[in-house]
Amino acid sequence: MTSEPPTEHELPPQTRPAKSIVLVHTGDGKGKSTAAFGVMIRSIARGWQVAVVQFLKSGTWRVGEEEIGKRLGVDWWSIGEGFTWDSDDLTRDEAMAREAWKHARSVIEAGTHRLVVLDEITYPMNWGWIDTDEVVSTIRERPESVSIVATGRDAPAALVDVADTVTEMRKVKHAYDVGIVAKKGIDY
Ligand code: ATP
Ligand code: MG
Numbered sequence: 001m002t003s004e005p006p007t008e009h010e011l012p013p014q015t016r017p018a019k020s021i022v023l024v025h026t027g028d029g030k031g032k033s034t035a036a037f038g039v040m041i042r043s044i045a046r047g048w049q050v051a052v053v054q055f056l057k058s059g060t061w062r063v064g065e066e067e068i069g070k071r072l073g074v075d076w077w078s079i080g081e082g083f084t085w086d087s088d089d090l091t092r093d094e095a096m097a098r099e100a101w102k103h104a105r106s107v108i109e110a111g112t113h114r115l116v117v118l119d120e121i122t123y124p125m126n127w128g129w130i131d132t133d134e135v136v137s138t139i140r141e142r143p144e145s146v147s148i149v150a151t152g153r154d155a156p157a158a159l160v161d162v163a164d165t166v167t168e169m170r171k172v173k174h175a176y177d178v179g180i181v182a183k184k185g186i187d188y
Contacts, residue, residue: 023039025169032153049115053077054100064188101134122153125159136159140162
């Protein structure tokens with residue numbers, strides 16, 4: 001099937017630059033975190049200070065992107081290393097997710113990083129481990145020069161609302177469906 005090349009493109013009625021942008025990558029297809037790291041690369045290229053906070057235990061297989069990020073000067077915090085667990089009432093994972101959020105919030109509020117990636121943050125939000133309203137208000141009231149990328153399936157409606165750009169990765173096929181396991185160099 002062919003189609004005509006576009007002759008003119010539509011602009012919104014008024015355009016303006018923004019001091020910062022909030023992006024959400026959600027959906028059940030592959031690419032949410034990969035696209036966040038793509039944005040990270042662009043921010044690094046502009047000399048911005050970048051922070052990444054990962055909210056799910058990634059295991060040792062995921063260290064590739066963390067290692068390269070750190071090598072490029074990114075401040076990187078990942079659940080499973082660094083965050084303390086000092087609660088008797090909460091499960092270890094819940095307590096660590098809360099610590100990770102407390103830390104992410106302070107990084108956002110400090111305003112020294114121009115990009116903050118909140119990787120897989122939708123999961124602890126949806127499990128009730130961290131307060132969605134608090135995450136959303138922290139993002140809404142952030143310092144004006146701080147851009148945010150949040151990733152994970154099933155982004156809560158309030159997170160979608162506060163974002164400027166929301167992309168839903170839709171799975172058309174995934175190799176795992178036919179038993180192909182995550183591939184080094186591609187998936188991690
Ligand atoms: P990626 O990190 O590759 O961009 P993602 O962030 O969109 O993936 P996650 O839910 O964070 O998706 O999953 C991380 C891992 O699970 C990756 O190895 C990815 O290839 C794999 N994965 C992503 N989507 C699917 C899917 N629909 N079915 C099976 N595995 C998936
Ligand atoms: Mg991911």
